[in-house]
Amino acid sequence: MSLSGLPVLLRLAGRPVILLGTGEAADAKRRLLERAGARVCDEDGEASLAIVAIEDDGEAEAAVARLRERGVLINATDRAALCDFTLPAIVDRDPVLIAIATGGASAGLAAALRQRLEALLPAGLGNLANGLKAARAAIRAKWPEAGPRRRAIGAALASGGPLDPLAEPAPDAVTAWLEASGDSSETRLVRVTLASPDPDELTLRTARLLAQADRVFHRADVPPAILNRARADAARHECAAAPREPGPGLSIDLEMAR
Structure with a gap:
């Protein structure tokens, strides 16, 4: 499975973006661009991005x-074949932004998913993000090495953890959390037997x-589809068996059920 596009967040504050068209679709795109701080201009503008919301084909x-x-x-509104980029449905918990895209397959599906996430994510999620940003130096001082620091943060943000982002x-x-946290440098090797090659059938624990x-x-x-569920920067090792000393931190040993 390959990505249908590469998701990115563009800083548009003060930058020109061409917007062509009139009517509800164009008005909606204008509001979105203005919220992002873009400087909306016409076709003569010197811009690198454009949104074409013209009704006539x-x-x-x-x-x-x-x-x-x-x-x-x-981006050509409702004309996926003409688009170099698409505009996702957005859940805004500033500074947390969640973008939902379907590659132009269904704007309705993206909107439905956004509505579900709006109900799921606490209004104060942005405050948690800002708190973690403000504590960045303290977090680095407590866990100078990247591995233990990442594991400590991951454990805190996990379901039921002290910083569970869905628990307000x-x-x-x-x-x-910083005052109560202990050491996160222990070595762990967890062996997992997969019952199915389908990544959608992973247990919550394995995921x-x-x-x-x-x-x-x-x-x-x-299957690669299951390996892709691991962090992008996690090392992958194809082998007959995990080594007796896998290295510091958390290691997972995956095999298919026979």
């Missing part, structure tokens, strides 16, 4: 062709272990 295609000749990256932590939760692991040892028949 012929006019929209002509505008896309003109802009593409200039090397401008384009108290305003002083980060400070209280959490993969998300936290520093390295993953696996047999050759473990």
